[in-house]
Amino acid sequence: MTYSIGQVADKLDISPYTLRYYDKEGLLPFVDRNAAGRRRFKDNDFNFLEVIVCLKEAGVPVKQIGHFIDLCMTGDSTLHDRYDFLAEHEAQLEAKMARLQHTLDFLRWKKWYYKTALQAGTESIHYLPGTNHVDPAVHAEFNRLVANGAQPKDLGAL
């Protein structure tokens, strides 16, 4: 069973342009061509495509993905390099997810900030008296609510 570039594009929800671009960048050396020069993807190619899509989602630049594919094509002598490559990007992704968790926490505190302002009808309830400057005690209050067991995700809900 083989697949045209359009069929693969549909399956992966990627444009054929993008697939050709990846090919140009060396990400698809495993893809066969028919007599007319058209790409014919095999079932096994989806194992590679899955890895490419995964690394893309992980934020790995196309050039580095190309390097990984090179390692794959070289054979068993590169098994260790491939392991290290994945371990490195696993670590980077873990770090990124930790950062995003902090970002999410921050968004939730700000949502609570606006929820309470909205309920008061004015943001100025959060200001230091006589200024336009946010009272640091407001954030401390939010943290106190969380420390007392409230879910940050719920505190901001209207």
Add this chain to the structure above:
Amino acid sequence: MTYSIGQVADKLDISPYTLRYYDKEGLLPFVDRNAAGRRRFKDNDFNFLEVIVCLKEAGVPVKQIGHFIDLCMTGDSTLHDRYDFLAEHEAQLEAKMARLQHTLDFLRWKKWYYKTALQAGTESIHYLPGTNHVDPAVHAEFNRLVANGAQPKDLGAL
């Protein structure tokens, strides 16, 4: 207390170029200037900068961040819009983190794939007999190990 662009750049670990670029894009309308036209950041400005950095980390485009800052400068009439803006990006970030968790799971399975290949000295232990194609049973085996209580994070460790 005020801060120069260089001091703010150091604190936020952003280049002064980038801060000026953000200013040009309308992200910093709240920043004062001294008599000579130089930017003077106030303590309260860090509340805005914190939001900008957070939205950047969340993957929000600069233009949209500019729109949010516009809302902030407009006053209490935009409180609801600001709440909705944050709620929308909270949802997007949650979705992204769920995708990244799948990506991380995939990286861990591939790490295990290479760990076992490495221990066998060859990737071919994962191939269907007489082919270069990966046996789907290999992934199934990994899933079985996870279903039996193994931690994906540990299965790939050398």
Add this chain to the structure above:
DNA sequence: ATAGAATCTAGAGTTAACTCTAGGTCAAGC
């Protein structure tokens, strides 16, 4: 007072990752 460092603006240059155009080939349906 003065040298070196930091800042300013306007605008050019860079990079990554697409995205599309032009001009041509090929395959399927009527």
Add this chain to the structure above:
DNA sequence: GCTTGACCTAGAGTTAACTCTAGATTCTAT
């Protein structure tokens, strides 16, 4: 047999987010 749509390559164009340059000004430390 012919049209329509998918595919091909090479290469140009686009977009976002910086990043830097040039030329002028200002601040700081001796």
